[in-house]
Amino acid sequence: MLHLAPVRLLRQSLLLLRSELRQELRDLELVLTSTFFTLVVLGMFYLSFAALEKKHTLPAVPGLLWLTVAFVGTITLTRAFDREREADTLRALLAAPVERLAIYVAKAGSTLLVLLVCCALLVPGLASMFPAGQVFWDMPLETAALVVLGCLGYVAIGTLFAAGLAGGGGKNMLLAVILYPVTTPVLMFALVTTRALLDNNPNLPSYLGQMAALDVILLGVGALLFEPVLVGSAPARSAAAAQRAARAGARRQESP
Amino acid sequence: MTGAPAPITPIVLRSVSQRFGRKVVLRGVDLELRAGSITGLVGANGAGKTTLFLILAGLLQPDGGERRFGGREVGDVDLELRARLAFVAHAPQLYPGLSARANLELFAELRRAAGLSSRPADDVLRGLGLPVDALDRPVSTFSRGMAQRVALARAVAGDPELLLLDEPFTALDARGRSQLAGALLAERDRGAAILLSSHDQGTLLRVCDRLVLLEAGAIVREVERGGDDPAAFAVRAAAVLDAVGPDDHAA
Amino acid sequence: MKRKSELVVPLLFVAAAPLVVYSVQRVFLHTPNERTMGTAFKIFFFHVPMGWLCMLMALISGIAAYVQLRRRSRTAGAVALAAAEIGFLGGLGVLLTGPIWGHATWGTPWTGDARQVTTALLWLVIAAYLLLRHFGQHASERLAAALAIFGAVNVPLIYYAVKLWKTTHPTTGVVAKLPPEMWATFWPGLAALLLVSFGLFAIRARQLILAGELDEAYVRLEDSRA
Numbered sequence: 262m263l264h265l266a267p268v269r270l271l272r273q274s275l276l277l278l279r280s281e282l283r284q285e286l287r288d289l290e291l292v293l294t295s296t297f298f299t300l301v302v303l304g305m306f307y308l309s310f311a312a313l314e315k316k317h318t319l320p321a322v323p324g325l326l327w328l329t330v331a332f333v334g335t336i337t338l339t340r341a342f343d344r345e346r347e348a349d350t351l352r353a354l355l356a357a358p359v360e361r362l363a364i365y366v367a368k369a370g371s372t373l374l375v376l377l378v379c380c381a382l383l384v385p386g387l388a389s390m391f392p393a394g395q396v397f398w399d400m401p402l403e404t405a406a407l408v409v410l411g412c413l414g415y416v417a418i419g420t421l422f423a424a425g426l427a428g429g430g431g432k433n434m435l436l437a438v439i440l441y442p443v444t445t446p447v448l449m450f451a452l453v454t455t456r457a458l459l460d461n462n463p464n465l466p467s468y469l470g471q472m473a474a475l476d477v478i479l480l481g482v483g484a485l486l487f488e489p490v491l492v493g494s495a496p497a498r499s500a501a502a503a504q505r506a507a508r509a510g511a512r513r514q515e516s517p
Numbered sequence: 518m519t520g521a522p523a524p525i526t527p528i529v530l531r532s533v534s535q536r537f538g539r540k541v542v543l544r545g546v547d548l549e550l551r552a553g554s555i556t557g558l559v560g561a562n563g564a565g566k567t568t569l570f571l572i573l574a575g576l577l578q579p580d581g582g583e584r585r586f587g588g589r590e591v592g593d594v595d596l597e598l599r600a601r602l603a604f605v606a607h608a609p610q611l612y613p614g615l616s617a618r619a620n621l622e623l624f625a626e627l628r629r630a631a632g633l634s635s636r637p638a639d640d641v642l643r644g645l646g647l648p649v650d651a652l653d654r655p656v657s658t659f660s661r662g663m664a665q666r667v668a669l670a671r672a673v674a675g676d677p678e679l680l681l682l683d684e685p686f687t688a689l690d691a692r693g694r695s696q697l698a699g700a701l702l703a704e705r706d707r708g709a710a711i712l713l714s715s716h717d718q719g720t721l722l723r724v725c726d727r728l729v730l731l732e733a734g735a736i737v738r739e740v741e742r743g744g745d746d747p748a749a750f751a752v753r754a755a756a757v758l759d760a761v762g763p764d765d766h767a768a
Numbered sequence: 769m770k771r772k773s774e775l776v777v778p779l780l781f782v783a784a785a786p787l788v789v790y791s792v793q794r795v796f797l798h799t800p801n802e803r804t805m806g807t808a809f810k811i812f813f814f815h816v817p818m819g820w821l822c823m824l825m826a827l828i829s830g831i832a833a834y835v836q837l838r839r840r841s842r843t844a845g846a847v848a849l850a851a852a853e854i855g856f857l858g859g860l861g862v863l864l865t866g867p868i869w870g871h872a873t874w875g876t877p878w879t880g881d882a883r884q885v886t887t888a889l890l891w892l893v894i895a896a897y898l899l900l901r902h903f904g905q906h907a908s909e910r911l912a913a914a915l916a917i918f919g920a921v922n923v924p925l926i927y928y929a930v931k932l933w934k935t936t937h938p939t940t941g942v943v944a945k946l947p948p949e950m951w952a953t954f955w956p957g958l959a960a961l962l963l964v965s966f967g968l969f970a971i972r973a974r975q976l977i978l979a980g981e982l983d984e985a986y987v988r989l990e991d992s993r994a
Contacts, residue, residue: 263597263632264630268632269596269632272630272631277627280612283619284612284614287615348608348612349606349608349610352606352610353610353611355576356574356575356599356604356606357624358600359627360596418918421914422911425911435899435903435904438900439896441892442893442896443893443896443918446889446922446925449885449886478921482917482921486837489838489914490911490913492578493837494837494840536987541991578840580840
């Protein structure tokens with residue numbers, strides 16, 4: 262007998278996430294390319310901004326952190342869904358008796374993990390390059406919460422749009438065009454919260470709470486729209502529409 | 518799951534249409550797929566075959582018309598229905614980095630996670646003539662024909678009541694084709710409704726109980742295998758196949 | 769039914785014409801200069817209504833896109849696109865007038881405050897939506913709808929952003945504190961802008977719907993020939 266929908270969702274999400282990780286562990290393609298890219302960006306930031314005084318790096322560090330997340334996130338999402346597109350495997354999952362939401366959860370989860378691995382390089386990198394980033398060392402728990410919440414919000418929206426483009430056969434170039442404007446609100450919240458962290462702002466917990474609330478909203482929107490965007494939803498048929506269809510059918514019968 | 522109450526067959530499409538802007542892909546397709554019967558779908562490239570498959574598999578919502586599964590009109594092809602149909606697309610749709618067994622087991626576990634049954638991977642694969650030692654190699658090392666068989670194995674593992682196959686014979690050699698044809702006949706005898714598109718005329722003539730010709734998005738001709746006179750079917754079917762043109766895919 | 773709807777657009781413009789003339793002369797000739805900001809304050813009468821228009825259109829576009837996604841309505845899709853285009857223009861107006869006003873009052877065109885930034889972001893989402901509608905294939909139409917919905921979700925975030933970060937931007941309460949004669953100038957101007965915009969919106973939406981019907985007619989013609 263079919264299990265209840267929440268049970269199916271949970272178990273299938275875990276299975277798909279495990280499969281994503283298993284494939285990733287096989288060749289580490291996403292992790293290696295994304296972390297490499299993170300290091301390149303860090304190096305470029307260092308060359309560009311190493312000469313800045315501490316008071317100038319203070320406003321710069323949050324921007325450097327979340328710009329890099331935006332860059333790396335775009336690369337990771339593009340590559341993650343390119344793989345699905347090359348073998349057309351996303352379609353196989355959509356046609357299988359799999360909760361569509363589980364596909365979203367698994368993809369968002371694996372992308373989040375890759376982003377977090379990159380952040381594990383990025384945050385210490387920024388902290389040691391710029392004196393203003395010292396706070397990251399001093400407040401590791403708050404920093405971790407900030408990074409996790411920011412990245413979660415990013416993938417919540419990013420996964421929806423990357424999957425939509427991959428499923429619709431859309432052009433890849435468009436992904437960057439869409440992802441940057443769409444993810445900037447969450448990145449902006451993250452920027453402000455990071456600034457609060459660097460400033461030792463006593464309101465930091467409330468800022469973090471607001472980021473969490475935003476993540477919940479974004480995950481909700483992403484989950485709500487995932488299936489309609491990927492396969493479309495059946496029109497809620499009104500009685501009038503059904504009648505029209507019946508009449509059209511009758512006309513078809515009459516015409517030779 | 519065959520233990521489920523009402524069968525989803527016959528599958529009926531009525532006046533199904535699909536267009537993208539001014540490009541009409543399907544115009545008023547009426548089609549019925551019955552249990553224990555193989556329907557061959559033929560038509561030139563671009564006639565709308567793949568779109569028809571996507572609509573039947575629930576991957577595309579048609580612009581107009583009805584889909585009926587077992588007499589019930591279907592809006593969304595929901596999980597319960599997807600559990601009882603299987604779609605083998607033109608591409609094998611397998612994870613290239615995973616082995617054949619891992620690919621099959623992933624989908625079997627996904628079925629079990631939903632409370633559905635699935636035949637053991639090794640059994641189905643052996644039924645399709647895949648060497649067992651190939652099972653643990655990554656699919657990326659497979660020939661197209663082998664990958665295609667793994668995809669079919671994944672499809673039949675759940676004993677689907679509706680089996681949709683879009684060009685499954687592409688890139689198979691003669692032996693592979695006849696093995697696949699044998700597997701399809703076995704599925705038909707199990708009671709599955711099968712829709713099959715192919716450019717391989719010989720195999721179509723051998724396995725199909727019915728042939729429908731799709732031309733510019735409409736079904737323009739239909740021939741059925743009568744019980745009494747196989748030769749007559751062959752003649753009429755040949756006329757339909759001639760309308761498609763030469764065998765341009767299978768080489 | 770069709771006849772009646774054809775009357776709506778001319779009526780909107782007929783109603784708007786005197787209002788436009790009246791508000792423009794009122795803004796420039798009959799409203800006293802604001803004490804601290806001087807003449808530059810007059811841009812307020814253009815800037816604020818266009819800001820409201822941009823958000824309203826983003827909201828309409830998002831709701832229409834949701835209907836399009838849920839009901840597969842081509843009409844809703846046309847409405848969403850038309851609203852986004854008008855919203856795009858409104859946003860462009862806000863982003864052009866804002867810096868002028870800002871330069872006069874704060875001495876800098878761009879303070880980087882939250883509402884400025886979020887308005888710019890909303891405008892970018894609208895622009896991305898238009899890009900996707902124009903350059904994406906038909907399959908990405910549903911994705912574009914999701915983008916429009918997201919643009920609408922952004923609108924309350926904008927208001928929230930202002931509340932969250934107390935900034936140099938005049939707070940949302942600025943309108944309430946205006947002297948009555950400023951109010952009397954503001955509302956007719958807002959009405960004029962809305963009437964004209966909805967007129968343009970109606971024309972564009974109907975044009976898009978007609979284009980869709982033309983496609984259908986073309987398809988039927990092809991069918992009858994076949």
